[in-house]
Amino acid sequence: MTALRLALVQLAVGAQKTANLVSARSKVLAAAKAGANMVVLPECFNSPYGTQYFSQYAEEIDTASPSESIKALSEMARDSKVFLVGGSIPEREKSTGDLFNTCTVWSPEGELVAKHRKVHLFDIDFPGKIVFKESEVLKPGNSLTEFSTPWGKFGVAICYDMRFPEVAMIAARRGCVGMIYPGAFNQTTGPLHWELLLRARAVDNQIFTAACSPALDRSATYHAWGHSTIVDPYARIVATTSDAEDIVYGDLDLDLIGNVRQAVPVYSQRRFDLYPDVSAAG
Numbered sequence: 001m002t003a004l005r006l007a008l009v010q011l012a013v014g015a016q017k018t019a020n021l022v023s024a025r026s027k028v029l030a031a032a033k034a035g036a037n038m039v040v041l042p043e044c045f046n047s048p049y050g051t052q053y054f055s056q057y058a059e060e061i062d063t064a065s066p067s068e069s070i071k072a073l074s075e076m077a078r079d080s081k082v083f084l085v086g087g088s089i090p091e092r093e094k095s096t097g098d099l100f101n102t103c104t105v106w107s108p109e110g111e112l113v114a115k116h117r118k119v120h121l122f123d124i125d126f127p128g129k130i131v132f133k134e135s136e137v138l139k140p141g142n143s144l145t146e147f148s149t150p151w152g153k154f155g156v157a158i159c160y161d162m163r164f165p166e167v168a169m170i171a172a173r174r175g176c177v178g179m180i181y182p183g184a185f186n187q188t189t190g191p192l193h194w195e196l197l198l199r200a201r202a203v204d205n206q207i208f209t210a211a212c213s214p215a216l217d218r219s220a221t222y223h224a225w226g227h228s229t230i231v232d233p234y235a236r237i238v239a240t241t242s243d244a245e246d247i248v249y250g251d252l253d254l255d256l257i258g259n260v261r262q263a264v265p266v267y268s269q270r271r272f273d274l275y276p277d278v279s280a281a282g
């Protein structure tokens with residue numbers, strides 16, 4: 001199997017949903033033309049990121065009767081023939097009206113292959129810097145998510161989920177070769193933790209990690225960190241960028257996973273006689 005070319009679309013997201021979808025489509029098609037097999041969009045790629053926007057932009061996820069963003073995502077994946085990790089959108093559950101922050105994953109045929117509702121809601125209070133409480137309007141998802149590709153299984157989780165090591169550890173121990181995180185860290189937490197967390201999840205589990213952010217928009221209410229990044233199983237940065245709109249490409253050599261696990265065999269040296277194997281959970 002040849003290397004997987006991964007592309008992270010660091011999209012400039014604005015207030016116009018349709019314009020966001022049109023722009024995302026053109027960048028997904030451009031990434032496919034550049035040889036990408038898997039393309040990732042950012043957290044909240046169809047709407048500005050903020051609790052005040054979620055209800056207005058929310059859509060039901062119903063492939064039998066697809067709404068604007070769901071139709072656009074399916075068509076982007078099908079027309080570009082890539083696996084598409086469709087960032088996230090505010091989702092409204094039909095039966096309850098509850099809102100979620102949800103990532104959909106699409107096959108190269110445009111079929112929905114996975115759906116992840118952010119399981120850890122972003123509730124933080126950084127005095128003098130940033131207060132954000134997703135739980136004021138969102139409900140958390142209740143399951144972990146993975147999807148299969150010809151290159152192996154990938155775990156998918158959203159932004160704040162990245163801070164919880166169990167999510168990546170469970171995915172890795174279940175055989176995933178990488179974790180994909182649509183995310184939107186900010187100008188406070190981004191410089192502190194974004195790269196550190198991606199490299200930590202990679203080194204702990206000896207897998208690839210990648211996180212895709214929106215571009216920074218100083219006129220928006222939330223100032224995204226950008227710096228979409230791909231990390232290899234040795235925890236080396238494969239590719240990254242600034243805070244401007246961009247597409248980040250990385251060629252993932254899956255053999256690196258076996259190589260690092262042979263060189264530094266922590267993966268097979270765990271002492272489950274002393275602590276539990278978390279992969280049984282979730």
Ligand SMILES: NC(=O)CC(=O)C(=O)O
Nearest residue numbers: 122159160184185186189
């Ligand atoms: N936006 C998030 O969910 C998380 C984040 O910005 C952070 O953890 O920092």
